[in-house]
Every structure is written in C-alpha cells, then in structure tokens.
Amino acid sequence: MSPWRSDALLVWLLRGCAALVGAIVVLILLFLVRESMPAFRHVGIGRFFTDASWHPLADGSQGEFNLTPMLVGSLVAMLGAVLLAAPLGVGSAVFCHYYAPRWIARAYRKMIELLAGIPSVVYGFWGLVVLVPLIASWHPHGPSLLAGILLLTIMILPTIALTIDAALANVPREYVSGAAALGMSRWGIIRGVVFPAAKSGVFTGILLGTGRAIGETMAVMMVCGNVVRMPDGIFAPMRTLTANIALEMAYAMGDHRSALFVSGLLLMVLVIALVAMAEMIGKEHIHQES
Amino acid sequence: MQPKTFQDRKIVPSVMLCLALVVLCSSCSRALPSKTGESDGSKLQGQLTLTGSSTVAPLAMEIGKRFESLHPAVRVDVQMGGSSRGIADARSGLADIGMVSRKLHAEESDLHGFTIAKDGLCLIVHRDNPVTELTNEQVIAIYTDRINNWKQVGGNDAAITVVHKAEGRATLELFLKYFGLENPAVKADVVIGDNEQGIKTVAGNPDAVGYVSIGAGEYDASHDVPIKLLPIGGVAATTANIRNGRFPLSRELNLVTKNKPQGLTKAFLDFARSNEVHDLIEEQYFVPLAK
Numbered sequence: 001m002s003p004w005r006s007d008a009l010l011v012w013l014l015r016g017c018a019a020l021v022g023a024i025v026v027l028i029l030l031f032l033v034r035e036s037m038p039a040f041r042h043v044g045i046g047r048f049f050t051d052a053s054w055h056p057l058a059d060g061s062q063g064e065f066n067l068t069p070m071l072v073g074s075l076v077a078m079l080g081a082v083l084l085a086a087p088l089g090v091g092s093a094v095f096c097h098y099y100a101p102r103w104i105a106r107a108y109r110k111m112i113e114l115l116a117g118i119p120s121v122v123y124g125f126w127g128l129v130v131l132v133p134l135i136a137s138w139h140p141h142g143p144s145l146l147a148g149i150l151l152l153t154i155m156i157l158p159t160i161a162l163t164i165d166a167a168l169a170n171v172p173r174e175y176v177s178g179a180a181a182l183g184m185s186r187w188g189i190i191r192g193v194v195f196p197a198a199k200s201g202v203f204t205g206i207l208l209g210t211g212r213a214i215g216e217t218m219a220v221m222m223v224c225g226n227v228v229r230m231p232d233g234i235f236a237p238m239r240t241l242t243a244n245i246a247l248e249m250a251y252a253m254g255d256h257r258s259a260l261f262v263s264g265l266l267l268m269v270l271v272i273a274l275v276a277m278a279e280m281i282g283k284e285h286i287h288q289e290s
Numbered sequence: 291m292q293p294k295t296f297q298d299r300k301i302v303p304s305v306m307l308c309l310a311l312v313v314l315c316s317s318c319s320r321a322l323p324s325k326t327g328e329s330d331g332s333k334l335q336g337q338l339t340l341t342g343s344s345t346v347a348p349l350a351m352e353i354g355k356r357f358e359s360l361h362p363a364v365r366v367d368v369q370m371g372g373s374s375r376g377i378a379d380a381r382s383g384l385a386d387i388g389m390v391s392r393k394l395h396a397e398e399s400d401l402h403g404f405t406i407a408k409d410g411l412c413l414i415v416h417r418d419n420p421v422t423e424l425t426n427e428q429v430i431a432i433y434t435d436r437i438n439n440w441k442q443v444g445g446n447d448a449a450i451t452v453v454h455k456a457e458g459r460a461t462l463e464l465f466l467k468y469f470g471l472e473n474p475a476v477k478a479d480v481v482i483g484d485n486e487q488g489i490k491t492v493a494g495n496p497d498a499v500g501y502v503s504i505g506a507g508e509y510d511a512s513h514d515v516p517i518k519l520l521p522i523g524g525v526a527a528t529t530a531n532i533r534n535g536r537f538p539l540s541r542e543l544n545l546v547t548k549n550k551p552q553g554l555t556k557a558f559l560d561f562a563r564s565n566e567v568h569d570l571i572e573e574q575y576f577v578p579l580a581k
Contacts, residue, residue: 056458129490132494140448140497141449141495142480143480227480237479248458251457253371
C-alpha cells in the first residue's frame with residue numbers, strides 16, 4: 001500500500017469516526033425531543049414551570065408537573081460542590097507540584113487517581129451509611145442538600161485535581177526557571193507565572209468537574225432525600241433532575257414517562273448552556289493574555 | 291516528549307484497523323444466533339403474551355425466562371400497563387394472560403384468576419426506637435406531619451424522619467390506599483426508590499420511620515440489620531401472617547385468563563404456581579403461597 005493510499009484510508013476512517021460520534025449526540029437529542037413530545041402536547045411547556053408541585057400521573061391533563069424545584073436542586077448542588085472542590089483541587093495540585101517532596105507527591109497523586117476510580121454507587125453507599133447519619137446527629141433528618149454537596153465535592157475533587165495537575169505539568173520549565181532566576185518567591189512564581197500560563201487547563205478541570213457534578217445520579221439519589229421541594233436551607237432535602245429520572249423511570253407510564261424525558265431534555269439543555277458559557281468565558285479571558 | 295509522539299503516530303492506524311475489525315465482527319455475529327432452538331424435541335411451542343400490572347411484571351419476566359429455558363420453542367412476552375390493562379387485555383384476548391396486583395372484583399368473575407404470590411407492606415423503625423406499635427391514626431398523622439416528634443407517640447424526644455416512596459411505585463399505592471391518604475398530602479423528609487434503600491435509610495437513622503415489602507424487611511431484620519418491623523392492627527409483620535391472610539396490609543398477585551386455560555397457557559400457569567419458582571418470588575420480596 002502506498003503511503004498516499006494508507007493516508008486516504010485513515011482519513012476516511014477518522015471521518016467515519018467523527019461522523020459517528022457527532023451523529024450519536026444529535027440522535028440522543030432527537031430521541032429526547034421525540035419522547036418528550038407527548039408531554040409537551042398534553043401538559044404544555046409552561047406547566048413544567050408553573051404547576052403547584054410534582055405529582056405526575058399517566059394522564060397529562062391531571063397531575064402536576066413542576067420541574068423547577070428539581071432544576072434548582074441540580075444547580076444548587078452543582079454550584080456548592082464546584083465552589084468547594086475548585087479551591088481544594090487547585091490547592092492540592094499546587095501542593096503536589098511545587099511544595100511536596102517528590103515521594104509524597106507521587107504517593108499523593110496515586111491516591112487521588114484511586115479516588116477518581118471509585119464507582120459512584122460506592123460513594124453513595126458510604127454517604128448513606130456514614131455521612132448522612134453524621135449530619136443527622138448534628139441536625140435532624142440527615143439526607144439533605146448539604147450531604148449531596150459534600151458527596152459531590154469528594155467525587156469531583158479528583159477530576160479537578162488531576163486535570164489541574166496535568167495543566168501545571170505542561171507549563172514550560174523555562175518559565176519557572178526564568179522566574180526563579182529573577183529572584184521571585186515560590187508563591188510569586190506560582191501566582192504570577194504558572195497560573196496565567198496554565199489558566200485554560202485549570203478552567204477545563206473545573207468544567208469537567210462541573211459536568212460530572214450535574215450528571216451524577218446514584219450517589220446523589222442516595223443521600224439527598226429526594227423530596228421535591230425548593231431547598232430552603234442546607235439541611236433541607238431536595239431532588240435533582242437526574243435522581244428524578246432514576247427514581248421514577250421504572251414505574252412511569254404515559255405522560256408521566258414522557259415528563260421524565262422532559263427532565264432529561266432539561267438536563268441536556270443545562271449541559272449545553274454550560275458548555276456554551278465555558279466557550280464564551282474561555283474566549284474572553286484565556287486568549288486575551290496569551 | 292519528542293520520541294513518544296512519534297511512536298503514537300505509528301500506533302494510530304493499527305488501532306483504527308483493530309477498531310474497524312471489532313465493529314465488523316460484532317455486526318456479523320449479531321446476525322447468527324436467531325435461528326437456533328426451533329428444531330427442538332419439546333412439545334410446547336408458540337408465543338405467550340402477558341400484559342398488566344407493573345408490580346407483577348418483573349416477577350412474570352423472571353418466571354418467563356425460566357420457562358423459556360425449559361421450553362426453548364416458547365417465547366414469553368411481558369408488557370406493563372397497570373392492572374386494569376391486564377383485565378382489559380385478558381378479556382379482549384389481546385393478551386393470553388393478564389397480570390393483576392389485587393384481588394379480583396366481583397364484576398370480574400367472568401375471568402379465571404390464579405394467585406401466584408402475595409405481597410405485603412410493613413412499617414419499619416430503627417431497632418433502638420422504643421416505639422413498638424403505631425395505630426393507623428398515628429401513622430396517618432405522622433405521614434401528614436400532624437405528629438412530628440416521637441414523644442407524641444410514646445418514644446424519645448426526637449424529630450420523626452418520614453421515609454416515603456417515589457411516585458409510581460406499587461408499594462406507594464398500596465400504602466396510600468390502606469391508610470386512605472392522598473399522595474400530595476404526605477409530607478415526607480426522605481423519598482426513596484427501592485426497598486433496600488429504604489431499609490438502609492432507616493437503619494442509619496434512629497429516628498426514621500418507613501415502609502417496605504415485608505419480604506425485604508424480614509430478611510434484613512433477621513440478618514442483623516438494625517431495623518424493627520412494626521405490627522399493623524395488632525398483627526405481627528411476618529411472611530407467615532401474609533400467607534395465612536391475617537396481615538391487613540397485603541394483596542394478592544394474580545394472573546387472569548378469559549377461558550379455562552389449556553395447552554401452553556395452562557403449562558405456564560401451572561409452572562408459575564409450582565415450587566420451582568419460589569426462589570424467584572422471594573427474590574422479588576413477594577411471599578410464595580404455601581403448597
């Protein structure tokens with residue numbers, strides 16, 4: 001086979017792969033829309049935000065279909081977890097890279113990788129038997145927004161820490177050596193040289209963590225209490241959109257089932273919004289400096 | 291870094307080739323096995339359609355699977371749609387067998403009913419909770435938040451954590467119906483999905499109260515999970531009391547047919563009521579009938 005022909009083959013294979021991956025995303029979206037249609041027809045888009053609460057029935061003209069508390073629940077849990085995990089992740093990556101002795105850094109990195117590999121059900125189980133009773137002994141009931149946020153923080157921390165760690169490793173050595181030669185302090189180098197250079201990597205890490213936080217289902221379902229209600233405090237139980245689908249899908253029929261697909265669609269829209277936002281922020285802040 | 295990326299570039303085409311091969315192979319092998327199992331010596335063959343209750347359906351699917359493995363020429367098709375659909379489809383002949391998760395009503399006596407198992411619910415609390423019984427009125431008051439401290443029903447001074455099931459669950463319907471509650475009136479603190487999650491939640495919270503299938507509750511309580519099954523109406527929550535019909539919060543799981551069953555339908559119904567499926571019934575936390 002001539003080099004030209006093997007190249008052409010590869011190009012077409014890659015094109016095929018790309019088309020397949022693209023098609024999957026589009027097909028999933030179309031599928032979600034199609035399955036949501038009965039609910040849109042019988043319930044209407046407005047009622048998903050204005051109904052008194054969430055008491056779905058198979059017949060869409062009866063029942064109540066308000067998804068807002070769950071949308072808010074998803075967003076609040078995600079936001080709380082990212083706000084806690086981002087500084088921790090940045091801190092741990094910086095420690096690992098610039099402050100820890102080599103052997104500690106290596107062991108520490110392995111431990112975080114292990115943390116990233118634990119299945120979410122295991123986290124959920126741990127949350128249910130350790131974290132929730134702990135919170136319950138502090139303030140009644142236990143399963144709460146706080147439990148969800150703490151659990152999600154632990155779950156997305158390794159993702160954030162590892163991505164940022166990789167971003168720091170990609171900062172050219174010359175930058176650091178040059179800054180050191182100028183007599184800058186270690187913290188000065190990290191703040192003034194490393195962070196600006198690694199900005200996009202740090203941002204990607206936090207974004208990946210955010211994505212995982214919003215999509216997480218099992219663990220959140222096990223510790224959040226799943227009561228459909230606007231969370232009015234960190235000790236209040238709440239339900240996320242993902243948990244809503246997982247809890248009710250097995251027994252849902254008719255418009256109730258379709259309404260669960262609307263939950264999925266809403267989740268998808270949320271993720272798309274997140275990615276678009278990241279794109280915008282990325283363009284504004286990261287590229288102006290480099 | 292340089293040499294590594296060079297190596298990567300060489301690997302890429304071969305990886306792609308492998309991927310392509312895997313895709314090809316899997317699509318080929320998919321087409322093969324559909325034609326086996328028809329030239330079997332077994333007498334029974336054909337298709338059996340079951341529709342109805344979503345409570346019975348998972349059990350019917352398991353029984354169907356085992357039945358298919360015994361009679362390779364038989365296909366058992368199980369579809370959910372609620373007990374009323376089970377009745378309607380059995381009557382109209384759309385389904386060979388209807389699945390109904392309650393006792394048959396008087397006006398349904400034209401159908402032939404076959405009870406395959408029973409299902410029961412009980413209230414559970416933590417083992418350390420001093421409360422040993424709740425009256426029906428107390429349960430209703432607790433679930434509608436009119437009572438929210440264990441002190442009010444003779445327990446410790448602690449807030450009650452009300453554990454409730456998610457929308458659409460069969461156990462939820464049974465619970466609401468027995469206590470005459472409307473779901474929007476229930477003020478829960480925790481909403482759970484399956485029995486196991488309910489038991490874990492109560493086991494981890496000394497002040498919680500929940501309800502689960504008796505099969506699941508009894509199994510866990512006897513395996514050192516710190517929960518306690520509360521009696522209802524003075525009747526202890528045991529599978530034995532469900533079997534003999536004394537326990538009030540229970541129901542029958544029925545299969546119904548339009549005509550007197552014969553042939554394949556009869557074979558399946560006999561199988562579904564035989565000792566051979568007791569383990570499947572217990573796996574779903576239902577109570578098999580005594581033989």
